[in-house]
Amino acid sequence: xxxxxxxKVVKNYDETPAVRGIDLEIADKEFIxxxxxxxxxxxxxxxxxxxxxxxxxxxxxxxxxxxxDVPPKDRDIAMVFQNYALYPHMSVFENMSFGLRLKRVAKDxxxxxxxxxxxxxxxxxxxxxxxxxxxxxxRQRVAMGRAIVRxxxxxxxxxxxxxxxxxxxVQMRTEIKKVHQKVRTTTxxxxxxxxxxxxxxxxxxxxxxxIIEQVGAPNDLYHTPNTKFVAxxxxxxxxxxxxxKLEEAAGALRARVSDTISFPVPASRxxxxxxxxxxxxxxxxxxxxHIREEPRHLxxxxxxxxxxxxxxxxxxxxxxxxxxxxxxxICGRVNPNxxxxxxxxxKLMADLANLHLxxxxxxxxx
Amino acid sequence: xxxxxxxxxPAARRPQYGSMSKSRRWALRWSYFFLVLFAIFxxxxxxxxxxxxxxxxxxxxxxxxxxxxFNPTLSNYIELLTQNQYLVFFRNSxxxxxxxxxxxxxxxxxxxxxxxxxxxxxxxxxxxxxxxxYLIPDTLLFIPLFxxxxxxxxxxxxxxxxxxxxxxxxxxxLTVPFCTWIMIGYFASIPKELDEAALIDGATWMxxxxxxxxxxxLPGIIAATIFAFxxxxxxxxxxxxxxxxxxxxxxxxxxxxxxxxxDVFNWGQIMTGALLGAAPPLIIYAFLMDYYIxxxxxxxxxx
Amino acid sequence: MAxxxxxxxxxxNGAAGRSSLHRLMQRKSTIAFLMALPxxxxxxxxxxxPAVYSMYLATLNKSMERFxxxxxxxxxxxxxxxxxxxxxxxxxxxxxxxxxxxIGFVVAHFVHNIPTRGQRKWRGxxxxxxxxxxxxxxxxxxxxxxxxxxxFNWILALFGMDPIPWTGNGNWARFSVILVxxxxxxxxxxxxxxxxxxxxxxxLYEAAAIDGATWWxxxxxxxxxxxxxxxxxxxxxxxxxxxxxxxxxxxxxxxxxxDYTHIFxxxxxxxxxxxxxxxxxxxxxxxMVPILAVxxxxxxxxxxxxxxxx
Numbered sequence: 001x002x003x004x005x006x007x008k009v010v011k012n013y014d015e016t017p018a019v020r021g022i023d024l025e026i027a028d029k030e031f032i033x034x035x036x037x038x039x040x041x042x043x044x045x046x047x048x049x050x051x052x053x054x055x056x057x058x059x060x061x062x063x064x065x066x067x068x069d070v071p072p073k074d075r076d077i078a079m080v081f082q083n084y085a086l087y088p089h090m091s092v093f094e095n096m097s098f099g100l101r102l103k104r105v106a107k108d109x110x111x112x113x114x115x116x117x118x119x120x121x122x123x124x125x126x127x128x129x130x131x132x133x134x135x136x137x138x139r140q141r142v143a144m145g146r147a148i149v150r151x152x153x154x155x156x157x158x159x160x161x162x163x164x165x166x167x168x169x170v171q172m173r174t175e176i177k178k179v180h181q182k183v184r185t186t187t188x189x190x191x192x193x194x195x196x197x198x199x200x201x202x203x204x205x206x207x208x209x210x211i212i213e214q215v216g217a218p219n220d221l222y223h224t225p226n227t228k229f230v231a232x233x234x235x236x237x238x239x240x241x242x243x244x245k246l247e248e249a250a251g252a253l254r255a256r257v258s259d260t261i262s263f264p265v266p267a268s269r270x271x272x273x274x275x276x277x278x279x280x281x282x283x284x285x286x287x288x289x290h291i292r293e294e295p296r297h298l299x300x301x302x303x304x305x306x307x308x309x310x311x312x313x314x315x316x317x318x319x320x321x322x323x324x325x326x327x328x329x330i331c332g333r334v335n336p337n338x339x340x341x342x343x344x345x346x347k348l349m350a351d352l353a354n355l356h357l358x359x360x361x362x363x364x365x366x
Numbered sequence: 367x368x369x370x371x372x373x374x375x376p377a378a379r380r381p382q383y384g385s386m387s388k389s390r391r392w393a394l395r396w397s398y399f400f401l402v403l404f405a406i407f408x409x410x411x412x413x414x415x416x417x418x419x420x421x422x423x424x425x426x427x428x429x430x431x432x433x434x435x436f437n438p439t440l441s442n443y444i445e446l447l448t449q450n451q452y453l454v455f456f457r458n459s460x461x462x463x464x465x466x467x468x469x470x471x472x473x474x475x476x477x478x479x480x481x482x483x484x485x486x487x488x489x490x491x492x493x494x495x496x497x498x499x500y501l502i503p504d505t506l507l508f509i510p511l512f513x514x515x516x517x518x519x520x521x522x523x524x525x526x527x528x529x530x531x532x533x534x535x536x537x538x539x540l541t542v543p544f545c546t547w548i549m550i551g552y553f554a555s556i557p558k559e560l561d562e563a564a565l566i567d568g569a570t571w572m573x574x575x576x577x578x579x580x581x582x583x584l585p586g587i588i589a590a591t592i593f594a595f596x597x598x599x600x601x602x603x604x605x606x607x608x609x610x611x612x613x614x615x616x617x618x619x620x621x622x623x624x625x626x627x628x629d630v631f632n633w634g635q636i637m638t639g640a641l642l643g644a645a646p647p648l649i650i651y652a653f654l655m656d657y658y659i660x661x662x663x664x665x666x667x668x669x
Numbered sequence: 670m671a672x673x674x675x676x677x678x679x680x681x682n683g684a685a686g687r688s689s690l691h692r693l694m695q696r697k698s699t700i701a702f703l704m705a706l707p708x709x710x711x712x713x714x715x716x717x718x719p720a721v722y723s724m725y726l727a728t729l730n731k732s733m734e735r736f737x738x739x740x741x742x743x744x745x746x747x748x749x750x751x752x753x754x755x756x757x758x759x760x761x762x763x764x765x766x767x768x769x770x771x772i773g774f775v776v777a778h779f780v781h782n783i784p785t786r787g788q789r790k791w792r793g794x795x796x797x798x799x800x801x802x803x804x805x806x807x808x809x810x811x812x813x814x815x816x817x818x819x820x821f822n823w824i825l826a827l828f829g830m831d832p833i834p835w836t837g838n839g840n841w842a843r844f845s846v847i848l849v850x851x852x853x854x855x856x857x858x859x860x861x862x863x864x865x866x867x868x869x870x871x872x873l874y875e876a877a878a879i880d881g882a883t884w885w886x887x888x889x890x891x892x893x894x895x896x897x898x899x900x901x902x903x904x905x906x907x908x909x910x911x912x913x914x915x916x917x918x919x920x921x922x923x924x925x926x927x928d929y930t931h932i933f934x935x936x937x938x939x940x941x942x943x944x945x946x947x948x949x950x951x952x953x954x955x956x957m958v959p960i961l962a963v964x965x966x967x968x969x970x971x972x973x974x975x976x977x978x979x
Binding site (some may be wrong): 370377393394396398401404407408409410411412414415426427429431432433434443447459473474477478479480481484485486487489492494495496497498499501502503504506507508509510511512513514535536538539542543544568571596600602603606607618619621622628630633640641643644647648651652657658659662663 | 688697698700701702704705707708709712715716717718719720722723726731767772775776780782783789791792793794795796797798800801802803805806808809810812813815817818820823846849853855857860861864891907909910913914915918919922934937938941942946949950954955957958961964965969
Binding site (some may be wrong): 050051053071072073077078081082083085086087088089091098099102103146150339 | 515562581
């Protein structure tokens with residue numbers, strides 16, 4: 001069983017805390033992604049799991065055994081680095097078999113394991129080449145092959161796709177997912193790219209400033225973020241945050257965002273939101289994909305409003321529209337044929353079933 | 367003067383590539399001219415050594431054209447190479463140099479790895495100290511060392527003077543600082559992730575050093591080795607101060623002190639001896655020139 | 670239940686873990702220290718100790734029985750030869766370094782100008798003086814300067830000129846020593862400057878050419894500023910090495926004629942080892958220290974600057 005448990009793990013560099021106490025339970029064979037902005041502590045956490053950083057406080061357990069003092073080579077882990085970290089003077093085969101050779105594993109056993117891994121990653125023809133003869137994508141595959149050969153309890157990925165160009169990144173993302181399906185091993189994957197997180201993870205861990213903001217399945221984080229940070233981090237283009245005032249009129253709540261525009265709060269949430277009416281730090285959170293062109297038939301909880309567009313960005317399959325509401329720039333996604341033009345007026349529909357109300361003073365989603 | 371094209375509009379003035387390439391050609395000619403002059407300046411002494419080495423004493427004292435050999439002979443070479451004394455010098459130099467190179471490389475590589483990769487208390491000061499040591503010349507140290515050896519002889523009854531193997535103890539002071547400096551530069555340029563990958567693969571520190579760092583930094587090791595050898599081979603002051611009997615001398619001192627017997631300078635043999643003495647570094651240089659130069663520039667550019 | 674047991678074991682491991690953590694940390698730094706130990710020993714025993722010891726030695730009397738404080742130094746200050754040595758060491762070092770730098774710079778430029786394919790060949794030929802052990806090449810120069818058989822004088826005779834007493838006349842001897850010094854050292858400068866020249870981006874020159882700069886202005890405004898660091902570091906290195914030089918003077922002139930070419934190292938050897946007055950010799954050598962220290966300080970400062978630039 002290769003579950004990974006982090007209990008109150010803290011990391012301090014001299015006086016600066018990098019990780020402020022995180023608790024996490026990773027199930028066996030789960031693909032978990034640590035995501036967050038630079039400096040949030042995700043790489044540090046990964047390196048503590050690997051044993052490359054010492055743990056200031058708390059404990060980490062792999063497969064049930066506490067590994068705080070266990071050196072990396074005895075933790076039964078394998079790591080794929082951002083810069084591949086391939087040994088430049090060794091061939092691909094030697095790179096992949098280095099760890100086994102140090103353990104003095106039998107030659108034919110080494111051969112078998114390397115060949116198996118090479119087949120999974122489709123790099124069998126590259127076994128005799130040196131790293132400098134390989135492309136970026138090939139090197140990354142060799143790095144993964146090196147990890148697979150170790151047959152570890154846990155795979156650790158440290159931003160492996162950051163050094164690849166955009167197209168290659170998309171390709172390799174799919175490769176990684178396929179490999180995980182073939183080699184079902186617990187995986188901890190660190191990235192700053194939320195698209196990678198959403199597409200690869202069984203569960204996503206959003207980190208910020210050394211703490212975990214939220215843990216959940218990608219869809220859960222998308223639909224029910226707990227904090228403003230998570231709400232704004234997941235999803236691209238990012239969620240719109242519009243300052244608003246909560247008004248009560250005839251038993252129904254409305255979120256007023258400007259003199260001319262106010263959104264009716266769905267009835268199901270009236271009771272939940274009412275206690276917060278009158279607060280001055282409220283924000284309406286609405287994703288761009290929930291601000292669309294005026295539809296032919298209006299569904300319940302959909303509200304139409306008119307604005308003057310500033311900029312439009314035709315993306316082919318949709319057009320992004322940018323407009324201002326009382327000094328806040330808002331982004332919406334409309335049908336490319338909906339007639340959006342720079343500087344023109346447009347009627348837009350807000351899908352308020354997906355409305356979030358956020359208290360900016362606490363950062364919590366209400 | 368403008369040229370009219372078919373449709374009547376004046377064509378643009380033709381760009382003056384001609385004059386640029388002409389000045390470029392002249393620059394090239396002048397460059398070669400001066401290079402030849404400097405080459406003559408730099409290569410005259412060795413060439414003259416060679417010319418003289420082919421002359422008999424008779425021809426030399428006849429004071430004919432010194433720049434030409436009229437009766438070339440290999441007798442100087444034969445005499446030196448069959449005569450015991452010169453070969454002893456050569457042997458001493460060779461043994462000393464080889465041992466010093468080995469000792470130097472072991473000390474330098476270990477220390478450089480430790481300083482470049484494993485931080486410990488005082489490692490930064492030590493690194494600067496290493497560099498400072500290189501700036502302390504042998505001419506400052508030879509007198510106190512002389513006295514120290516005399517002292518050891520008097521109190522511990524260990525004779526360190528006048529043995530060529532004493533040099534093996536002394537030379538590393540000249541070679542180790544710079545070689546360590548070179549190796550630190552090369553080791554520091556190896557990405558840290560390589561160590562971590564090795565750590566995860568299960569390598570101990572020594573295994574990381576021997577199986578990863580040394581192979582990857584091989585050019586640096588070769589450059590440092592060449593440097594250590596060249597310095598050892600060319601050393602003059604320490605052997606002059608510390609070895610006196612003929613059979614203990616190394617090459618540079620041997621040639622200077624023994625081939626000059628009193629007032630009679632057998633220049634033919636001296637030049638032959640000097641040329642043969644300069645041969646090993648020159649040969650290494652000829653084959654490994656790029657590593658040689660890398661070693662030189664490593665000191666200053668790798669900071 | 671299993672959870673609690675595991676967490677309790679974990680907590681215990683945590684407490685004991687911290688002390689074995691210490692052991693782990695110690696292990697790495699002890700290994701590191703052990704690896705650096707030979708280096709520390711070499712520097713400590715064979716460099717630092719003698720350096721300090723020489724300071725102590727300089728304060729003893731000739732038979733090394735009495736402590737005479739600054740006696741040796743005041744004695745030296747009174748000797749005319751000493752001041753000659755100081756003057757000559759400084760003049761040799763500064764003159765030699767200036768010319769080495771100039772020649773090195775000029776030759777580097779020429780090598781840089783010719784097509785890359787040929788550069789390696791020329792570079793190889795021009796570095797030869799540096800590769801030959803100085804003792805050997807100085808012998809060659811000694812022979813070239815020989816009072817009776819000088820090959821140079823033979824050429825001068827062809828033009829009807831008088832022979833020059835290269836090593837016989839005081840001032841000519843000084844010239845000869847400096848010349849040999851330059852001959853041996855200029856290639857080093859050439860190599861360093863060549864490497865630095867190659868690192869100046871070609872585009873800067875192109876921009877300057879478009880701005881209408883002549884070749885001299887290009888050198889002054891583009892090349893030299895970009896190479897400033899390397900020029901400084903190389904010059905300082907060479908200053909130290911030239912200042913402390915022994916081989917050339919010893920073989921070429923042995924300090925003569927009439928002490929006109931003695932420098933610190935050769936005079937210290939003469940006084941300390943040949944005449945047997947070790948403390949005096951140590952005192953002489955020590956005079957090199959202030960100048961070396963100043964040069965070293967400048968070098969360190971410059972190298973750190975370079976490190977920060979990079």
